[in-house]
Amino acid sequence: MMMRNHENGPICVVEGKSDYGALVEHLDEPVVKLIVANGRQNVQGAMQIVAISELAGVFAVIDSDLDAFRGVVNEIPAVFYSEMHDLEADIFLLPRIADRIIHNYADSDRLKSHLGELGAIRPSKHVVQMASVLGLVRYISVANRIGLNLSEIPYNKVLSKDKLSLDYKSLARIILGKSKKCTINYDQILNLITICDEFDHISEVLCRGHDLCGLTAACLRSWWGANVPTDTIERTLRSALNCGELLKLNVRAQVAEWAEAAGHKVWDCDAA
Structure with a gap:
């Protein structure tokens, strides 16, 4: 998988350009590389390959869609879902x-x-x-x-x-x-x-x-x-998603917890 060409730093996979636009200013770039996979299924498929291949340092932020309402549990490691329907919501x-x-x-x-x-x-x-x-x-x-x-x-x-x-x-x-x-x-x-x-x-x-x-x-x-x-x-x-507002997002806290366990710094905010 081509994503692991990024030297040692974490890789964040997102669904689309709007997610990229929301997160790019808050990730600790250039240490963290942000990749747009063009669709939810593409992200999930890529992360399944990451899990099977045991590739370290790769995580994804994707939309819950209706899964949150239906109580569907995510079973793919290092995939973090929006609390609401999607990140914009x-x-x-x-x-x-x-x-x-x-x-x-x-x-x-x-x-x-x-x-x-x-x-x-x-x-x-x-x-x-x-x-x-x-x-x-x-x-x-x-x-x-x-x-x-x-x-x-x-x-x-x-x-x-x-x-x-x-x-x-x-x-x-x-x-x-x-x-x-x-x-x-x-x-x-x-x-x-x-x-x-x-x-x-x-x-x-x-x-x-x-x-x-x-x-x-x-x-x-x-x-x-x-x-x-x-x-x-x-x-x-x-x-409008400044650092203070980012800190209120549930998905940010989940990613920060994963990053700390993996020994990475992902968010650029001082408190993240």
Whole structure:
């Protein structure tokens, strides 16, 4: 395996460029080499080879996806999973980060007025609720093989016009139109979305980082006076991960524990 050409220092394998962008400033480079494997399965496959070959000093940080919600246990050594659905969700759900981003981009008067009209305080709370609904619908579809396609949702088209929530009917129509192998009809999809949104406590583990950022951008465009694309929110979120915020991530602590046992220094933060 070509990765062990790196002289003695640790090697970190991640899924994609967004993970690279989030972690690259925090790893003790150039001692630690960061490799993008282009996909979760590629990372897992590579780490299985690492384990079989007993290659030392190689570790991976990957997304939990739905494994965290389903309680799936990782059995591949030196693979560390995000606490939430993915690393972006881990960062977004850190205390106050999302609200700082929203306040940074939003027109302050429009944001204050809109939240005041709806009796809301923290705008990110409602973004998380909407993303949780999408995540729960996605999970139910996967678990029951319903075949719903919730990828590339046009978030600005599924927001309610009069409240901080999803427009069920628009979302159901869009999902049905995208789901070529769907086993249920429009009314059943609408009913599923409605039921999911009525849950008092949907696990935040179901929130995808892309949904969180996409919904944030859509809320800013539709309600809060800022035309900000999703990729800008994603980049801002990654840049918001300073050393202090990194120390709050569960995956950082797991990697630090592994590194200490292996005699490596992985994180650039003084306390890591």
